[in-house]
Amino acid sequence: MNYLLHLLIYLNIYVIVALGLNIIVGYCGRLSLAQAGYFAIGSYAYALASVKLHWGFLPAVALGAGLAALLSLAISLPSWRLKGDFFVMVSLAVQVVILSAIYNWYRPDAQLGTWLNLTNGPAGISGIPRPDIFGIKFDTIGSLAMLATVTAGICLTLGALLLRSPWGRVLQAMRDDELAARGLGKDVRLLKLQAFAIACALIAVGGAIYGAYVNFTDPSIASLDQSVLMLCMVIIGGMGNFRGPLAGALTLLALPELLRFLNIPIALAAEVRLMAYGLLLVLMMHFRPQGLLGSYRIE
């Protein structure tokens, strides 16, 4: 049972992440590799706020989401002018900068949470307390699964309200033809700032729940591998609607679990999993470029 609840928590985390990333990839038409960085920002902000400032779950998550929204300027400002390969390179650079900052923003002799040691470097931050909302403790795996499910539900509802509104419609218009949208008087720069901020905030919420569940966060969550995994969820599941990211998160989460039953030696399991992701991507690109349930294919 615990195993299934564990999977449910992970599924909810990645649904939130895929939902956010879908706004960037599926609704803004920009392929990004910086998402793991924003996931880590959410996780670290949550960890620091709860460990050092003893903030509750909600303000700590809000801090992570707000910080990620603010730092989304690092990719939204370049998106004013760049798209395609150039934007991918910029997002990769942002991801590398965030990863480097997390690795290096520490001094062994300085106390965690000070300006000299904000991230604790490669050792990461441990002892992150379980969520606490208005005095209610979520310290069992069942209650955590419920919290993650409710949070994912709220995020999905907010996403649905936004993306099915005139804002979502103008976002799709901008993605389809930016120049035509501008010719109708649409401020595409403002739109991109808004969309990237909302997307990065959602991804950071996923990161915060991850930190709260695992009680630990370290730089590995900001790695390029993580970014690629998140991107695969959106591409394989499908872009430009709600069903796609859900299907993507479910598929990529289920795949390694299914591989467990094949009794592959542990030393090989990670490589086999990566190969399976790669194979799945190649097959999808060839046979179903819009993803499993997507309604848009990125050029």
Place this chain on the structure above:
Amino acid sequence: MSLILAQACLPVSEAADSPVILRSQGISKAFGGQKVLDGISLQLRRGEVVLLRGDNGSGKTTLLNILSGNIEPDAGTINLSANGSTEIFAFPRPWWKQLNPFDHFTPERLAREGVGRTWQDIRLFSTLNLRDNIAVASPDQLGENPLLALFKNSAIRKQETSNLTESQEMLEDLGLGTRVTASADRVSLGQSKRVAISRAARAGARILFLDEPLAGLDGAGIKQVLNMLEALVRDENVTLVIVEHVFNIPLLLNWATTVWTLKRGHFSVQLPAEVQEEVKADGVNNLRSWMLELAGSDGQIIDRPLAGGATFSTVIPSGRQPGKVLLEVSRLMVHRGSRLIIGDGSNHPTEGMSFTLREGEVCVLQAPNGWGKSTLLDAIVGLLPISNGEIRLRGQPIQSLSAWDRANLGLTFLQSRNNTFSNLTVEESLRLTEQVSLPESLSPLLTRKISDLSGGQKQKLAIYTALRSDQSRIRLLDEPFSMLDRASIQQLQSTLRPGTGEAILISIPGNPEIQGDGKSEYE
């Protein structure tokens, strides 16, 4: 029709009394050191209908792009008062103004000032349905603020409901009431053009720049677009500036109040009556006249009516006997995606499309938009798989061969769009197709990147490479006259004469009555 249109817009004298809503002075623009526009001054009045004409590369699209905010001129001023308030843009802009992100000369800013435009390639939002394509253009929508969209209060809901209802009504007025939820990439060219014009009007355009709104349309499509433009001028007093293909200029001359002519970067304003005389004097052969001229006194033109309002005409030039069969298409059926295009029983015989192309012949396929002309040619050259039937080239079946194998066997194809390599220079493109001699009109463009050329220049280059390729004997040309100016069309018409062992198949939108001298079914 022309009479109705003439009454619909403001008479010339009345247009002359209307307030000036756009004035530009000394507009200049150069690309890569080559001056395209040189000190152009012009003004636009409310309710005016302007026809903008000029040869290929004369700067029509550049002028349109400048006046709609898509590119900044190098020098000059633009004074805009379409929406009541006056905005003055002076160029070159000082560097400190460039730093202010809220004070840029951009299409979105001009659109909010009442300047709209449509594009040659239409640019509907392909993943939105037709209603949303129009609804998205509505200005000042509260729901476009994400914070307000989250709360979705009654004001937003009311505004959105009324926006969708009005957009749907606009579609019903266009006769597209049954296609409201159709995806924008699933409607015909004519329907797309009308939706694009409605969209610009919905965005609040008081001045509308239209880039070839009639290009590629058949007779019915042209009539519908002209009716729509007429209503915009009559009912909403919108000012129109129309760039149009030379074939369609006579249709607009009956209606325009002013003609702007661009020649080598210089600009002149004329009355339509003066231009009408000029057009009559050096009229381009319409398609039928050209076919008659090609056939000569003893030649033959065999017209074969096809289903769906199409005609397949075969011209056998004077003094030639029908030669051996070079291309034979039998019972061809072609799908595009899941949709059967050729051989569907409505536009084509249910048993599929069949025809032959013999040595020395020029065949002309005239068919309405959406008939499947491009699909047919794509299938013959191997860009689309066929579902049924046979294609034989000099007696050999070729349907199992790849597109490049068919090209190597002597099939040359000129696509109607995307027919050049935009990242190459003209010289590189000519070298790629192993051209040895250079045409005079392309010589000055050799070092320029193809993406920097005008639409007409690109088309000239594409035609030149398609026609001069020595290894080709059977040439399939999809809408070759589009985007060409008068001189280029005349030159192309004189070139389209198959030599020994050669044949040509041309596809044209099916509006034979309105080509050339403007004698149309609408007059």
